[in-house]
Amino acid sequence: MPHPKTMRAVVFDGELALREDYPVPDFGPGWARIRIKKAGICQTDLEIMKGYMGFTGVLGHEFVGIVEACDDSDWIGKRVVGDINASCGECEWCKSGLGRHCPSRTTLGIDRLDGCMADFCVLPVRNLLEVPAAISDNRAVLTEPLAAACEILEQLRIEHSHKCVVLGDGRLGILCAWVLITTGADVTLLGHHPDKLETAAWRHLKCITRLDEIQNRADIVVDATGSAQGLKDAMQICRPRGTIVLKSTVASKEAINLAPLVIDEVTLLGSRCGQFSDALAIMQTYPDMPLERLISARYPIEQARVAFDKALYGKPLKVTVEF
Amino acid sequence: MPHPKTMRAVVFDGELALREDYPVPDFGPGWARIRIKKAGICQTDLEIMKGYMGFTGVLGHEFVGIVEACDDSDWIGKRVVGDINASCGECEWCKSGLGRHCPSRTTLGIDRLDGCMADFCVLPVRNLLEVPAAISDNRAVLTEPLAAACEILEQLRIEHSHKCVVLGDGRLGILCAWVLITTGADVTLLGHHPDKLETAAWRHLKCITRLDEIQNRADIVVDATGSAQGLKDAMQICRPRGTIVLKSTVASKEAINLAPLVIDEVTLLGSRCGQFSDALAIMQTYPDMPLERLISARYPIEQARVAFDKALYGKPLKVTVEF
Numbered sequence: 001m002p003h004p005k006t007m008r009a010v011v012f013d014g015e016l017a018l019r020e021d022y023p024v025p026d027f028g029p030g031w032a033r034i035r036i037k038k039a040g041i042c043q044t045d046l047e048i049m050k051g052y053m054g055f056t057g058v059l060g061h062e063f064v065g066i067v068e069a070c071d072d073s074d075w076i077g078k079r080v081v082g083d084i085n086a087s088c089g090e091c092e093w094c095k096s097g098l099g100r101h102c103p104s105r106t107t108l109g110i111d112r113l114d115g116c117m118a119d120f121c122v123l124p125v126r127n128l129l130e131v132p133a134a135i136s137d138n139r140a141v142l143t144e145p146l147a148a149a150c151e152i153l154e155q156l157r158i159e160h161s162h163k164c165v166v167l168g169d170g171r172l173g174i175l176c177a178w179v180l181i182t183t184g185a186d187v188t189l190l191g192h193h194p195d196k197l198e199t200a201a202w203r204h205l206k207c208i209t210r211l212d213e214i215q216n217r218a219d220i221v222v223d224a225t226g227s228a229q230g231l232k233d234a235m236q237i238c239r240p241r242g243t244i245v246l247k248s249t250v251a252s253k254e255a256i257n258l259a260p261l262v263i264d265e266v267t268l269l270g271s272r273c274g275q276f277s278d279a280l281a282i283m284q285t286y287p288d289m290p291l292e293r294l295i296s297a298r299y300p301i302e303q304a305r306v307a308f309d310k311a312l313y314g315k316p317l318k319v320t321v322e323f
Numbered sequence: 324m325p326h327p328k329t330m331r332a333v334v335f336d337g338e339l340a341l342r343e344d345y346p347v348p349d350f351g352p353g354w355a356r357i358r359i360k361k362a363g364i365c366q367t368d369l370e371i372m373k374g375y376m377g378f379t380g381v382l383g384h385e386f387v388g389i390v391e392a393c394d395d396s397d398w399i400g401k402r403v404v405g406d407i408n409a410s411c412g413e414c415e416w417c418k419s420g421l422g423r424h425c426p427s428r429t430t431l432g433i434d435r436l437d438g439c440m441a442d443f444c445v446l447p448v449r450n451l452l453e454v455p456a457a458i459s460d461n462r463a464v465l466t467e468p469l470a471a472a473c474e475i476l477e478q479l480r481i482e483h484s485h486k487c488v489v490l491g492d493g494r495l496g497i498l499c500a501w502v503l504i505t506t507g508a509d510v511t512l513l514g515h516h517p518d519k520l521e522t523a524a525w526r527h528l529k530c531i532t533r534l535d536e537i538q539n540r541a542d543i544v545v546d547a548t549g550s551a552q553g554l555k556d557a558m559q560i561c562r563p564r565g566t567i568v569l570k571s572t573v574a575s576k577e578a579i580n581l582a583p584l585v586i587d588e589v590t591l592l593g594s595r596c597g598q599f600s601d602a603l604a605i606m607q608t609y610p611d612m613p614l615e616r617l618i619s620a621r622y623p624i625e626q627a628r629v630a631f632d633k634a635l636y637g638k639p640l641k642v643t644v645e646f
Contacts, residue, residue, distance in 0.1 A: 093563070098563075101587070101588070240416070241421070246581060248585065255578050255579070258554070258569065259572040261593035262571065262594065265474075265595055267592050270585040270591070
């Protein structure tokens with residue numbers, strides 16, 4: 001049976017459209033083509049639809065799928081997730097294991113590389129990780145955002161005695177709180193949505209709704225609010241010489257007075273993608289981490305427009321599209 | 324001879340005035356009164372005159388002077404500089420040697436404590452350091468800003484292989500560049516004032532005037548510009564996973580897009596006052612560090628208004644007032 005030449009794909013080119021006739025992507029040596037099983041809609045997809053990165057093409061960078069074509073036949077048929085940064089493999093960043101900072105990288109569904117909200121996507125084989133059988137598709141599709149949360153642990157040493165506060169009860173905020181909980185630290189999640197905070201309850205995580213409930217200033221504050229107010233609140237509750245982890249790339253339209261950072265000698269740490277292997281490891285170590293709860297709604301690819309409307313207007317935790 | 328009850332003082336109470344009849348400050352146990360020899364005008368003084376910290380009282384926090392009264396007679400007659408943060412001495416910050424972050428601290432000439440732009444000021448004895456005889460008054464008066472530059476070395480490990488860029492050719496930028504030079508790292512100072520860059524020339528410091536002269540992105544960028552543009556430039560030239568040291572407390576009136584910090588996972592490190600002992604040590608170790616060059620103009624206290632006008636409008640490196 002000849003391979004299909006076209007596929008279904010959610011394409012953004014100024015407008016969002018579900019195309020039935022999008023070309024199936026070709027790939028070169030060292031790359032693989034993956035048949036998508038599930039894809040997640042991320043806040044970044046919604047930002048792209050407002051012009052972020054000037055991206056046009058197939059959206060999507062969160063997926064779990066099956067390798068369908070690849071020079072290395074060992075990979076074919078394997079269930080995989082994949083790092084979204086397609087790096088050169090040659091530069092100093094790539095050689096030091098930090099390909100996600102490679103200056104010539106393209107990024108799945110974000111920067112010059114068609115994404116995974118389609119029947120197929122392509123990625124370098126070195127980006128792929130086989131998903132252990134014990135991890136369901138509904139967990140594996142969250143590997144990318146969970147890796148972004150794990151990145152905090154790679155950048156920062158969290159101690160048992162640390163008091164951590166995560167600002168923002170969206171999916172990234174909740175994932176950051178859960179990852180911090182695994183360190184044994186004292187973790188509080190501050191959000192404004194009682195239903196999301198209920199979803200977030202896990203182990204010894206404390207969930208609160210008001211900033212003034214925080215009695216003592218925190219050693220580590222994670223800002224996952226996606227708003228300028230988040231950084232202002234973080235500066236207010238972070239102790240002198242503490243650390244604020246900045247997880248949001250949403251540009252502020254208002255001026256922020258950074259003088260408190262200087263006066264309190266706070267470290268503001270930008271934090272982005274993480275290692276997929278760390279996310280898979282944490283899923284295996286903590287099978288009780290209730291990742292599935294984060295999936296608020298699932299839609300078949302035919303209803304992709306409805307799925308995006310839900311993600312845009314329904315303020316859900318995570319919407320997935322299934323193939 | 325009875326001690327005078329009044330003194331000359333540069334007072335800000337919404338307007339700047341040289342008062343001849345300001346009360347000589349009293350002091351309690353554990354404090355000392357210092358007769359000021361020289362005081363420096365700092366950018367912070369000029370910011371206070373625009374409303375920063377809501378401070379009213381005697382301005383000034385950079386000085387060298389002679390201990391004139393103190394319970395501990397050993398101190399009397401000694402030439403001293405003094406840490407500007409009058410901390411409680413009891414809290415966890417004070418006990419860990421970080422009294423400059425004590426939450427109940429007052430600050431000389433900045434926060435609820437009359438400053439040193441007067442015949443006398445008072446400080447806790449534990450804030451005082453005797454100035455070694457080899458260090459002239461014209462060097463000692465720069466202890467506070469030099470300590471602020473030294474703070475970078477306390478917060479951050481600088482390696483020989485590091486490429487450092489300092490943005491801003493004001494006195495703090497130049498002092499930061501000089502302190503970084505002592506580590507053996509590759510240091511470039513970027514400024515827009517050829518005369519100040521000429522003043523800054525010392526050892527292997529490279530001085531440039533255009534951002535595009537920077538070929539490779541830097542490991543460490545110090546923003547001492549005091550402007551919002553400085554942080555924007557810093558984000559542009561700092562390498563992924565590099566560090567930006569933020570030295571300016573000047574509030575930006577425009578929005579800054581911090582997304583590059585997140586994308587490049589840059590660490591933004593707020594940095595303020597440093598240890599006076601470090602500054603005195605560096606002056607002794609590097610007697611050729613041309614600190615005196617930073618003093619652009621000297622005025623007697625009677626001409627304090629002229630000195631402040633010079634500092635406000637003349638864009639000098641450092642103006643001192645002498646008693």
